Structures are given as structure tokens and as C-alpha cells.
Amino acid sequence: MPWLTRGLREGIVTTRYPHRPDGYGASFAGHVVCEPGALGAEAEAAAAACPTGAIEVGRTGARLDQGRCVLCGRCCQVAPRWFRLRPGFETAALSREALVVPESAADRRAIAQAREELRQRVRALRRSVHLRHVDAGSDGSEEWEIAALTGPIYDVQRLGIFFTASPRHADVLLVTGVGTAAMRGPLRLTYEAMPAPKAVVAVGTDAISGGLAGGTYASGTGVASVVPVDVLVPGSPPSPFSVLHGILLAVGLVGERQREQLPGKSRSEEVAG
Amino acid sequence: MRLNGTLNWHSPEGLVRSVAAKVGQGARFCALFASPEAAGTRLLALLSHSGTLVPEATMVPEGAGGFPTLTAATPAAAWYERRVKDLFGLEPRGHPRPDPLVLPRRPGSAPPRPGWGQPVSALPPDDPGAAPPAACPGQATGPLELDLSPLPAHVQGEGVFTLPYGPVRSGVVESVEYLIETPGERVPHVRARTFYKHRGMQARFPGLSLADGALLAERYEGVASVAHAIAYCSALESIAGCQPPPAAGLVRVLHAELERVANHLSSLLAHTEAAAQAVAAARVATHKERLQRLRAELCGNRFGRGVVVPGGVSGPPLAGAKSLLGPLTRLQAGIRADLELLMATPSFVDRLRRTGVIAPSLARERAALGPVGRASGQAGDLRSDHPYAAYASLRPPASPTRTAGDALARQQVRQEEMESAFDLARQALEGLEELGPTPVGGWRAGLGAVTGEALGWAEAPQGELFYLVDAVQGRVRQAQARSASFHNLALFATAFPDDIFTDFAFIEASFGVSIAGVAG
Ligand code: SF4
Numbered sequence: 001m002p003w004l005t006r007g008l009r010e011g012i013v014t015t016r017y018p019h020r021p022d023g024y025g026a027s028f029a030g031h032v033v034c035e036p037g038a039l040g041a042e043a044e045a046a047a048a049a050c051p052t053g054a055i056e057v058g059r060t061g062a063r064l065d066q067g068r069c070v071l072c073g074r075c076c077q078v079a080p081r082w083f084r085l086r087p088g089f090e091t092a093a094l095s096r097e098a099l100v101v102p103e104s105a106a107d108r109r110a111i112a113q114a115r116e117e118l119r120q121r122v123r124a125l126r127r128s129v130h131l132r133h134v135d136a137g138s139d140g141s142e143e144w145e146i147a148a149l150t151g152p153i154y155d156v157q158r159l160g161i162f163f164t165a166s167p168r169h170a171d172v173l174l175v176t177g178v179g180t181a182a183m184r185g186p187l188r189l190t191y192e193a194m195p196a197p198k199a200v201v202a203v204g205t206d207a208i209s210g211g212l213a214g215g216t217y218a219s220g221t222g223v224a225s226v227v228p229v230d231v232l233v234p235g236s237p238p239s240p241f242s243v244l245h246g247i248l249l250a251v252g253l254v255g256e257r258q259r260e261q262l263p264g265k266s267r268s269e270e271v272a273g
Numbered sequence: 274m275r276l277n278g279t280l281n282w283h284s285p286e287g288l289v290r291s292v293a294a295k296v297g298q299g300a301r302f303c304a305l306f307a308s309p310e311a312a313g314t315r316l317l318a319l320l321s322h323s324g325t326l327v328p329e330a331t332m333v334p335e336g337a338g339g340f341p342t343l344t345a346a347t348p349a350a351a352w353y354e355r356r357v358k359d360l361f362g363l364e365p366r367g368h369p370r371p372d373p374l375v376l377p378r379r380p381g382s383a384p385p386r387p388g389w390g391q392p393v394s395a396l397p398p399d400d401p402g403a404a405p406p407a408a409c410p411g412q413a414t415g416p417l418e419l420d421l422s423p424l425p426a427h428v429q430g431e432g433v434f435t436l437p438y439g440p441v442r443s444g445v446v447e448s449v450e451y452l453i454e455t456p457g458e459r460v461p462h463v464r465a466r467t468f469y470k471h472r473g474m475q476a477r478f479p480g481l482s483l484a485d486g487a488l489l490a491e492r493y494e495g496v497a498s499v500a501h502a503i504a505y506c507s508a509l510e511s512i513a514g515c516q517p518p519p520a521a522g523l524v525r526v527l528h529a530e531l532e533r534v535a536n537h538l539s540s541l542l543a544h545t546e547a548a549a550q551a552v553a554a555a556r557v558a559t560h561k562e563r564l565q566r567l568r569a570e571l572c573g574n575r576f577g578r579g580v581v582v583p584g585g586v587s588g589p590p591l592a593g594a595k596s597l598l599g600p601l602t603r604l605q606a607g608i609r610a611d612l613e614l615l616m617a618t619p620s621f622v623d624r625l626r627r628t629g630v631i632a633p634s635l636a637r638e639r640a641a642l643g644p645v646g647r648a649s650g651q652a653g654d655l656r657s658d659h660p661y662a663a664y665a666s667l668r669p670p671a672s673p674t675r676t677a678g679d680a681l682a683r684q685q686v687r688q689e690e691m692e693s694a695f696d697l698a699r700q701a702l703e704g705l706e707e708l709g710p711t712p713v714g715g716w717r718a719g720l721g722a723v724t725g726e727a728l729g730w731a732e733a734p735q736g737e738l739f740y741l742v743d744a745v746q747g748r749v750r751q752a753q754a755r756s757a758s759f760h761n762l763a764l765f766a767t768a769f770p771d772d773i774f775t776d777f778a779f780i781e782a783s784f785g786v787s788i789a790g791v792a793g
Contacts, residue, residue, distance in 0.1 A: 151561075180469065184396075213472050217385045
């Protein structure tokens with residue numbers, strides 16, 4: 001009996017996201033953004049300071065790849081004029097291109113296509129969603145953030161989201177980690193065991209690009225070469241709210257955030273060149 | 274501890290004799306590090322002898338193919354030598370069971386020798402046209418060849434079968450495979466295969482700037498980011514011969530102790546879930562989430578990343594004693610009240626009592642660390658034995674020991690450690706308040722372009738953590754970590770003699786290891 005009363009003592013601690021905004025989530029430094037037209041010595045210095053090579057300075061301005069960013073904040077210190085930490089947790093995206101900011105016109109088309117393709121596929125899932133998680137070489141922190149979702153504060157069960165042990169009952173695969181040599185096989189098998197329609201969410205910068213730990217003889221550069229990734233949740237690690245945003249995005253329950261855009265005509269090739 | 278000129282050099286046979294002799298005189302075997310050099314592979318055995326850390330070294334020449342095993346005389350070396358075999362291709366001659374542990378290379382294939390140059394990969398290339406990186410002597414020049422077929426069973430007999438559990442397991446957990454060899458309900462043997470998560474971290478450090486090395490260290494074992502960054506940075510500070518300013522020491526303590534509480538809550542959460550104590554699990558999950566949010570209030574990151582930098586810390590905490598003492602005290606009271614009730618709930622306590630027993634004699638022989646060691650009578654805590662950060666200036670941490678050696682004792686140890694961690698965090702906050710917003714010495718000391726090799730350490734939530742760092746002109750030449758998770762998981766197989774299969778989840782929870790820290 002004492003446990004029952006203790007459970008009641010706290011009252012409601014659960015967030016109301018996504019039906020209402022969440023104060024805590026909104027104050028979280030969610031991702032780093034780059035102003036359009038970031039050029040000059042400062043922008044170059046920021047690119048040189050980035051530990052993961054996430055910033056590339058092109059002819060019309062720098063672009064920042066949030067899929068490689070580990071949120072160390074160095075660029076924001078070196079070039080506060082161009083780079084800043086933007087609060088908010090709705091950081092997940094529907095394509096690799098969408099994580100490179102500012103967004104270019106060519107990327108916009110690719111993103112729209114990815115969004116439509118996923119929308120068609122996951123239409124059947126909306127009522128209740130079963131998740132399976134696979135660790136493909138994480139540093140261990142992403143697992144904490146995903147597991148937090150089942151606790152009372154996030155309580156994803158209220159949204160019809162459940163974790164399942166069997167891939168055969170899973171609709172959405174959450175993958176963490178760089179994609180190590182030895183996990184490629186088990187990850188692929190888990191994905192194949194899931195019935196269609198299914199969606200894959202890459203959780204964390206490591207799973208998207210390999211992050212800091214990627215690129216050795218045994219660690220990969222993300223999991224997209226093993227399983228087809230639909231939703232990418234950047235962060236090192238991403239907060240539970242960001243992971244939740246990624247899951248809701250995968251099943252079409254929320255949209256992406258508005259992105260900073262490059263002027264209409266520019267193309268990603270030009271910028272990269 | 275700066276190492277240049279302090280190493281005791283031996284022949285490979287001499288190292289075996291010297292280590293065995295010192296262990297015979299009561300020294301504790303801490304670690305065996307392997308570093309690739311031009312002349313061969315340097316093996317460095319670290320011992321703790323009468324309160325001093327003693328490094329003993331040998332150079333295994335290129336082409337020697339192996340070295341005499343330390344394990345026969347010093348069982349605690351068993352996993353280290355398997356790692357050396359996997360990564361450096363050196364056979365520990367006379368090792369009782371040198372099975373693959375962190376990298377299952379095809380027998381006879383060339384090793385990666387991580388830490389010197391970038392070895393070739395076991396993965397499909399990102400850019401198939403790119404030239405393979407230059408190999409160092411003895412390093413694989415073709416793609417690494419892995420053998421991922423199941424291991425032969427070690428228990429033989431009628432009705433004995435091997436149950437593979439993993440690498441993809443139920444729940445949101447790290448990937449690892451346990452091979453449970455069992456004739457039925459009793460569990461005679463459990464073997465851990467940890468290579469699934471091997472990321473080759475030792476190959477990732479060379480060439481990094483000192484600051485980037487700290488960011489990588491934070492991701493070695495991500496739930497103990499602060500401890501890893503402290504251990505890595507203190508190695509660099511030893512090389513430079515500099516002390517971080519007092520305020521930085523206090524910030525390090527503050528973050529490290531909150532990290533300890535978070536990890537101990539994580540272990541407790543796993544226990545309550547395994548025992549199907551739904552309300553208790555919900556309460557513990559809420560405490561843990563509140564703590565992670567407090568940690569983020571201090572630095573913007575829920576894992577304390579980016580705080581510890583070479584020479585000190587990145588800056589003052591974003592929140593001070595005024596806003597944090599209240600929530601911390603409330604959190605501590607909430608955890609304490611729930612633990613009191615939980616430890617008086619027979620259906621919980623009975624699952625832990627006499628589960629996963631590690632006798633003190635075995636814990637001593639295998640030099641068990643952290644809460645696992647302390648629950649089996651092994652005192653030892655780097656915070657008081659070899660103080661770092663600001664620990665010397667604070668009330669010493671309580672490092673309680675128990676002798677029951679079961680999951681219950683490990684939980685009791687963690688419970689007391691949490692109380693003491695809250696106390697230390699509070700002292701650090703008060704100390705920072707006294708020093709004010711512009712403390713004497715600032716927040717970080719300049720290291721300059723350091724050159725040399727040193728050992729750094731920290732008492733992580735999992736136990737004793739070491740970093741061996743070699744820097745040249747302000748860049749990392751080589752660096753490697755030895756996490757307590759690696760050392761302690763070697764004991765996991767011994768914790769099952771009398772336990773039925775259903776105790777597995779409790780024993781795993783009570784070890785509290787992070788597989789990322791084991792696999793490296
Ligand atoms: S915050 Fe991100 S983009 Fe900026 S320097 Fe750090 S890793 Fe690079």
C-alpha cells in the first residue's frame with residue numbers, strides 16, 4: 001500500500017507535448033544554426049575550430065551540417081555573428097540534406113520528396129506505434145535518453161507509443177551508434193524481421209554521421225549504409241524530447257520545424273564549391 | 274602521474290616475474306596497457322602497491338608473435354591479454370582461454386594495432402576509390418577480417434545447451450552478447466562477447482588537438498563523460514606540470530558527483546524494473562530525469578559534456594548555489610525516502626539478497642573495482658587514495674564497504690555513495706559561492722604545447738578509471754582508457770554459481786557497467 005500513496009503524492013508530472021508546448025523542452029539548446037551569407041575570416045575560423053568538420057564555407061556562405069555537429073559550441077564562440085545555439089528540441093529531420101543549414105533550393109525539393117514518400121508509407125501506423133531499439137555502437141548515453149521516454153515525465157504510452165522486444169511487432173526502428181563492423185549484421189537482421197510498413201529513426205549524431213567516434217577500422221560513419229534511414233535526430237546525445245519529436249515525425253504526427261533558407265536560386269553544389 | 278623516466282623496464286619474462294612478485298606482496302593489479310611503437314608493442318602493467326601506482330613495462334619486439342602470459346600468476350590480467358591479442362596480434366603464451374573479446378579477428382589475420390596511424394578497416398569504404406591509409410609495422414594492410422561465428426561451448430555434458438542472449442536484447446539497452454551455457458535452470462557459465470560495440474577508440478585519438486581529445490574522451494563511455502574528461506585532462510595537466518585553478522577543481526567535483534548519482538539511479542532503476550516494482554521504477558525514473566535536468570541547468574548539457582577542458586573547465590556554472598541548493602536537497606530527500614521504503618519492501622530485497630555473490634577472496638584476487646569491489650570488501654577510492662580535482666580540500670567521500678558481496682550489498686554501497694555524492698556536490702557549490710564570480714586563478718590554466726606521457730585518473734561511478742596519454746607538441750600522439758566497466762565485467766561470469774536464470778537481470782543491474790566502456 002505505501003507505494004500506491006507515494007505514486008499519487010507527486011500529482012501530474014507528465015509533459016503535455018505534443019498537444020501543448022513544453023517549457024523545459026523549449027529552453028533546451030537544441031541545435032546550432034548558421035546565418036545565411038556567413039563569410040570571411042570569422043566564418044573560416046569557426047570551420048577550422050569545429051571538431052567534426054561540420055562547417056563548410058562556400059562561395060555564398062557557410063553551411064553547417066547538424067548531422068555532424070556534436071553541439072560543442074565552439075563555432076558560436078569563435079563567430080557569434082554567424083553561428084548560434086538555437087533553443088528548442090524539434091530538431092529531427094526527414095532527410096540528410098535537411099540537416100545542412102541554411103537550406104538550399106535543391107535540398108528543399110529533395111526534402112519535400114522524402115516527406116511525401118514517408119507519409120504514404122506510414123499512413124497505416126498512426127493509431128498505435130511499436131518501437132524496437134538497436135544499439136549499433138553508441139557511447140551509452142543515447143540509451144538513457146530513449147529509455148527516459150517510458151518514464152512518467154515523458155510517458156509516451158499516453159500517445160499510443162510502446163516499446164516492444166520483438167522486431168516482428170515493431171513498426172519503427174530506433175538505431176543508435178556509429179554502426180560498428182560487428183553490429184551491421186544484427187542491425188540488418190532486426191530491420192528485415194520487421195513487417196512492412198516500417199520506418200527507421202537514426203538517433204544521435206553518431207548514428208547519422210559517425211560523429212566524433214566514427215571513421216576508425218571498426219566504427220562506421222553512421223547507420224544509413226546498413227538500413228534505410230527515414231528520420232534523423234541529431235544531437236550528442238539528443239534530449240528525450242528530440243527523440244520523441246523524431247518518433248512523431250516518423251509516424252506523421254508532427255511536422256518539421258521551419259528552417260533558415262538560402263535565397264531562392266542558390267544550389268547546394270554552388271555552396272559546396 | 275608523469276611517466277617519462279619512471280617506467281621500470283623488464284624483459285617480457287621479467288615483467289611476469291616482477292608483477293607476480295609484487296602481487297604476492299599485496300600489490301593490486303590495476304591494468305595492462307598496450308601501445309604500438311616502431312620497435313614493437315609496449316606493454317605497461319600498472320600496479321597499486323602500498324598506496325603508490327607502479328608502472329612496469331616491457332617491449333615485445335616486432336615479430337616476436339607473443340609474450341609469456343601474466344594471467345597464470347595474476348588472474349586479473351586475463352581480459353587485458355585477450356584484448357592485446359585481438360588488437361595487437363600478440364599471443365599471450367600459456368593464457369588459459371584467449372578467446373576473442375573486443376575484436377573477433379579471423380585467426381592468422383593481421384591486427385589493427387590501433388594508436389599509430391589509421392589502420393585499414395573492417396567496413397566497406399565510404400569512398401571506394403580512396404587509397405588505403407599507410408600501415409604501421411605489423412599492421413593489417415588488407416581489409417580487417419572478422420569471424421563472427423558462434424564460439425564453441427565450454428561446458429560439455431548431456432543436456433547442456435548454449436543460449437545466446439544478444440547482441441540485440443529486449444529493452445533499450447546497449448548491445449552485448451551473453452552466451453549462457455546451461456543444463457537447465459542453473460547457470461553454470463556465462464560468457465560475455467563485447468566486441469559488437471567495439472569502435473576502435475584507441476585508433477581515434479592520435480593526431481587530435483588536446484581539446485578535441487577531451488570531447489572524444491567524453492564519448493568513450495558516455496554515461497561517465499565527466500569522469501572520462503577529468504581523467505584524460507589530468508593526464509595532460511601532469512605532463513604540463515600544472516594544476517587547474519581551485520574553482521575549476523570544484524566545478525569538476527560538482528559535475529562528477531552528480532554524474533555518480535545519475536549512474537547509481539540508473540542501476541537502481543534497472544533493479545526496480547527487473548523486480549516489476551512499477552511505482553518504485555516510475556519514482557526512480559522521475560528522480561533521474563530531474564537530476565539530468567539539473568545537470569543541464571549547470572552547463573547546458575544533460576551529461577556534463579563540454580565542461581571539463583584541458584587545464585580546467587570551460588567556464589563558471591550557469592547556475593549557482595542560490596538556485597541549485599534547494600532543488601538538490603529536495604531531490605536527495607526524495608531519493609532517500611523512496612530508498613528507505615524500497616529497502617523495507619521484502620519482495621524487492623529478497624530478489625537481491627544472496628544474488629550474484631562475489632566472495633571477498635575472489636574480489637581481491639581479481640581486484641574488483643568501484644561499488645562492485647566495495648560490496649565485496651575491497652576498499653579503494655581514487656578520490657581519497659590519490660586525490661584529484663578539489664577532493665583534497667573537501668570532506669572526504671564516504672567509501673563504504675560491505676562483505677556480503679551480493680546484489681544487495683552493491684545496492685547498499687551505491688545508496689551510501691549517493692548520499693555522500695550529494696554532500697560533496699553541495700560543498701562544491703558552497704565553495705564556488707565563496708570564490709565568487711571571478712575566482713583567483715580563473716577557470717582554466719594554459720597548458721602550452723605539451724610533450725610527454727602521463728597517467729591520469731578519476732573515480733568514475735563504475736569505479737577506478739585511468740587514461741594513458743602521450744602528447745607531442747600539443748597534439749595527442751596516443752591515448753587509451755581503462756574503464757572500470759572493462760575490469761569488472763570480467764568478474765560477471767563468476768557471479769552466477771548458485772543463481773537461477775531469472776536472477777540474470779538483477780546481477781547485470783548490480784554490476785552497473787557500460788558496454789561502451791568495455792568494448793572501447
Ligand atoms: S557546435 Fe557543432 S558545428 Fe559548431 S563547432 Fe561544435 S560541432 Fe562544429
